[in-house]
Amino acid sequence: MWKYFAPLVIFALLILMFIKGLDPERNVNALPSPFLGNPAPQFELPSLTDPSKTVSNADFGSGMTLVNVWATWCVGCRQEHDFLLQLAESDAVRLIGLNWRDNEGEALRWLQELGDPYVDSAYDGDGRTGINWGVYGAPETFLIDPDGIVLYKHLGPLNWALWQKHFVPHLEAAGKTQ
């Protein structure tokens, strides 16, 4: 009997595999971050806008924080910039930038010309903090809770649809437990 059902079962398994594998929203380059559910790595870097100041984990504040890895050479960062400006206005999260492997002057000009969505941006010129955070391709965005735990990491440019789908559930869950 199983001889007749086995191909059907295998076919069904293949279909499931294709549905998962060919999902247009699936980013094949996205890797699970080992930091999910764990404390965000410690860092301390000069501020991009005022090098006499530093940006560190102490700047995360008492609410939800978004750490956004960006650079002027990064096309995806340009794509998500308008979204980030709108998000900054909505006050849903505290937005900290990590300017990764960039040129300081060009980064400052980018913020002047396009607007600065960030509370502050840390300047990571040699990329060491990026490595400590497991960054491998900007833009990357980490959602961090008030205890400094990484709740979610997104690879690639953000928009409102992705925000609603991947970040809002975490924000709502946190709102309920508080």
Add this chain to the structure above:
Amino acid sequence: MRFLLSILSSSLLVTTAYAVDNEEPLSDPALQARYEEIIDEVRCLKCQNTTIKDSNAFLAADLRREIRHMLEDGLSDEQIFDFLVERYGDFALYKPRASGKTLILWIGPALFLLGGAFVLVNIVRRRMALPIGDDSSDEG
């Protein structure tokens, strides 16, 4: 003619030698040897099917620099691999560690082999049970 052919065909075996890593070798040859072994085991996360030894992505160069620093600081190979896995996950290593999550990678091929052997043995047994000279199919 044969000589010409052998030269032509051997030219097919030639590949370009890449020297992506143009940093000064480490002062200690033993460290340099370990360094070269390690960077051949680490995946470039930016261009996921090359090692950081073969990639010229800046992330690969940064990772090579970090590994050189760690070797000079006297870290063991194991500690260096730990550093990478803690930040980038098991995928960073070409030879993933045996753990709950990577178990399927290690035992998967054996499972496929066992499954194939099971099917083969079944078919052979059924055919052996057929009377000799009966060529009809064993499909029931």
